[in-house]
Amino acid sequence: MAAQQKLDFDPAALHRKYLLERDKRLRTEANDQYLEVKGDFSRYVDDPYVEPGFTRPPLNDEMDVVIIGGGFGGLLAGARLRQAGVQGIRIIDKAGDFGGTWYWNRYPGAQCDVESYIYLPLLEETGFIPREKYTRAPEILEHSRRIGRTFDLYRDACLQTQISSMHWDEAEHRWIIRTNRNDRMKARYVIMSNGPLNRPKLPGIPGIADYQGHTFHTSRWDYAYTGGSSLGGLEKLRDKRVGIIGTGATAVQCVPYLGEFAKQLYVFQRTPSSVDIRNNRETDPDWAKSLTLGWQKRRMDNFNVLVSGGYQDEDLVADGWTDIIRNVMLGMSKDQFEGASAQGIATAMELADYAKMNGVRGRVDSVVKDAKTAEALKPWYRQFCKRPCFNDEYLDTFNRPNVQLVDTDGRGVDRITPKGVVVDGVEYEVDCLIFATGFEVGTGYTRRSGFDVAGRDGVRLSDKWDNGAVSLHGTMSHGFPNCFFMGLTQNTLTINFPHMLDDQSHHIAYIIGAAEQRQARAIEPSLEAEKAWCDTVKKSQNYAGNFLQECTPGYYNGEGRTELGHGLTGNTYGGTPMACEGIMREWRETGELPGMHLV
Numbered sequence: 370m371a372a373q374q375k376l377d378f379d380p381a382a383l384h385r386k387y388l389l390e391r392d393k394r395l396r397t398e399a400n401d402q403y404l405e406v407k408g409d410f411s412r413y414v415d416d417p418y419v420e421p422g423f424t425r426p427p428l429n430d431e432m433d434v435v436i437i438g439g440g441f442g443g444l445l446a447g448a449r450l451r452q453a454g455v456q457g458i459r460i461i462d463k464a465g466d467f468g469g470t471w472y473w474n475r476y477p478g479a480q481c482d483v484e485s486y487i488y489l490p491l492l493e494e495t496g497f498i499p500r501e502k503y504t505r506a507p508e509i510l511e512h513s514r515r516i517g518r519t520f521d522l523y524r525d526a527c528l529q530t531q532i533s534s535m536h537w538d539e540a541e542h543r544w545i546i547r548t549n550r551n552d553r554m555k556a557r558y559v560i561m562s563n564g565p566l567n568r569p570k571l572p573g574i575p576g577i578a579d580y581q582g583h584t585f586h587t588s589r590w591d592y593a594y595t596g597g598s599s600l601g602g603l604e605k606l607r608d609k610r611v612g613i614i615g616t617g618a619t620a621v622q623c624v625p626y627l628g629e630f631a632k633q634l635y636v637f638q639r640t641p642s643s644v645d646i647r648n649n650r651e652t653d654p655d656w657a658k659s660l661t662l663g664w665q666k667r668r669m670d671n672f673n674v675l676v677s678g679g680y681q682d683e684d685l686v687a688d689g690w691t692d693i694i695r696n697v698m699l700g701m702s703k704d705q706f707e708g709a710s711a712q713g714i715a716t717a718m719e720l721a722d723y724a725k726m727n728g729v730r731g732r733v734d735s736v737v738k739d740a741k742t743a744e745a746l747k748p749w750y751r752q753f754c755k756r757p758c759f760n761d762e763y764l765d766t767f768n769r770p771n772v773q774l775v776d777t778d779g780r781g782v783d784r785i786t787p788k789g790v791v792v793d794g795v796e797y798e799v800d801c802l803i804f805a806t807g808f809e810v811g812t813g814y815t816r817r818s819g820f821d822v823a824g825r826d827g828v829r830l831s832d833k834w835d836n837g838a839v840s841l842h843g844t845m846s847h848g849f850p851n852c853f854f855m856g857l858t859q860n861t862l863t864i865n866f867p868h869m870l871d872d873q874s875h876h877i878a879y880i881i882g883a884a885e886q887r888q889a890r891a892i893e894p895s896l897e898a899e900k901a902w903c904d905t906v907k908k909s910q911n912y913a914g915n916f917l918q919e920c921t922p923g924y925y926n927g928e929g930r931t932e933l934g935h936g937l938t939g940n941t942y943g944g945t946p947m948a949c950e951g952i953m954r955e956w957r958e959t960g961e962l963p964g965m966h967l968v
């Protein structure tokens with residue numbers, strides 16, 4: 370166990386350094402530093418992957434279930450409902466196909482960063498094994514389509530369609546859904562699976578609107594301009610000076626490709642990512658053949674327990690995500706681990722974290738030749754303060770003569786001009802400026818969805834959730850009968866997001882099945898049940914809150930808002946994902962839908 374070994378570092382000094390780096394980056398405007406992608410900026414969210422001019426006649430029909438969002442959440446919900454025998458399922462998505470985040474994010478190098486054998490849903494059900502341990506975007510997009518085909522979800526799907534409004538008709542006990550294609554659909558049930566990171570954001574850097582060169586956001590990669598595909602070959606950049614703003618998980622994956630092809634690449638950095646070894650490898654066919662029924666769920670569960678700080682005899686995935694806990698457990702029996710106090714485990718985790726991050730920083734020194742660049746690329750925070758990255762080419766890219774890191778020491782870019790980007794009074798002229806600046810988190814739920822929802826008596830979800838989601842289990846909200854939510858609305862958070870989505874889709878399929886069995890026209894949680902869940906969520910949050918308060922700003926902690934309740938996990942259940950799933954399972958096992966009101 371790391372805590373019992375002699376330390377070769379000073380934890381107090383590292384702690385001080387981490388706080389210093391956090392303080393340097395705190396900004397009073399927090400989330401307001403970003404621009405909403407609308408008006409003049411709406412071109413940043415145009416769909417580059419469809420032919421323009423698609424039309425179809427408006428629909429005026431009725432479905433059993435309408436699912437909003439054709440990403441993994443919507444596909445899983447659709448699959449579980451199909452397995453339960455539901456016929457009329459319609460997935461609606463603004464994109465031209467299923468895939469959600471993998472539809473939009475096709476930037477060069479895009480690849481899943483959680484092992485593909487546990488990340489890609491429904492592998493056993495679809496009979497598919499990914500080609501690599503960390504598979505690439507085209508295979509993931511194709512797998513989304515495979516799920517769509519296997520569960521016959523294309524049949525009634527409406528793609529390239531945006532919801533414009535949705536309201537509950539109390540007399541008919543139906544949801545009425547209107548879209549930008551003049552549809553007026555009815556649905557008995559609606560599932561909102563809009564995705565937590567679906568809306569690109571831009572930094573509010575002075576002058577951003579003045580830039581005259583070519584520009585796009587990484588989630589709408591312009592291959593017509595760069596050439597190539599997400600597998601590489603960006604030949605059209607050979608004579609281009611390219612700037613990229615942002616050094617998060619997306620940039621870490623695409624910078625090696627930009628570095629390989631651009632004439633000159635400037636990487637504008639505010640905070641460096643933690644970049645650990647990837648060590649990708651092709652799937653061993655003998656291993657694939659040896660898998661037995663139920664293997665995927667067992668592997669997913671094993672990973673989920675480990676990355677949530679729990680004990681497992683074996684680490685099946687054994688990668689950078691599970692390193693810390695593996696180090697903590699090293700040499701401990703299950704009894705020793707489970708007998709240790711929560712404080713003891715937390716201290717051991719903190720020490721293992723310092724050791725881990727020392728390793729990550731050491732790796733920068735061993736790869737990056739220029740000492741000043743190497744120093745600037747070192748992350749000074751705990752590993753899970755930001756999305757940890759795993760990449761074997763990113764750091765080495767800074768050894769290329771055509772690649773320059775422009776570090777802003779935590780301040781961010783000063784200004785954008787018609788010709789380029791200004792940092793420390795130096796203007797870097799670029800032909801193309803790429804924003805790898807992430808997605809809206811912590812803004813209003815309905816703003817991110819792109820439409821409001823009117824429940825019973827016309828109560829708007831935007832009003833009810835003005836101060837954050839209010840729900841039972843994050844799944845349903847009082848006043849919004851037959852409407853389900855997936856994602857981070859007061860549910861759990863896990864590193865392997867599709868795991869959580871699958872738990873939620875089972876839960877929703879169960880509730881719909883139970884309501885149907887009882888021949889209910891409407892089902893919704895009582896106010897009391899909702900309040901009890903809100904209290905549970907609040908009580909569960911302390912540890913995650915303290916941890917995040919000491920982190921450098923980012924979307925995990927509401928851009929450094931030091932009070933609790935903001936950011937990605939601001940309103941999620943703070944216990945482990947297994948605990949959250951356990952609560953929902955026990956609730957189902959009562960067979961009585963406790964706290965639900967049915968008519």
Ligand code: NDP
Binds near residue numbers: 622781
């Ligand atoms: P992030 O929000 O993680 O990163 C945004 C980047 O933009 C940060 O480096 C941020 O710096 C920087 N930035 C913002 N404003 C400025 C500014 N004014 N000047 C300079 N830099 C600025 O977005 P990503 O798209 O990288 O990743 C989003 C998430 O998507 C990931 O966290 C991950 O969950 C997911 N993802 C998953 C992948 C997978 O393989 N499964 C791959 C890629 C992404 P700062 O840190 O200082 O705020």
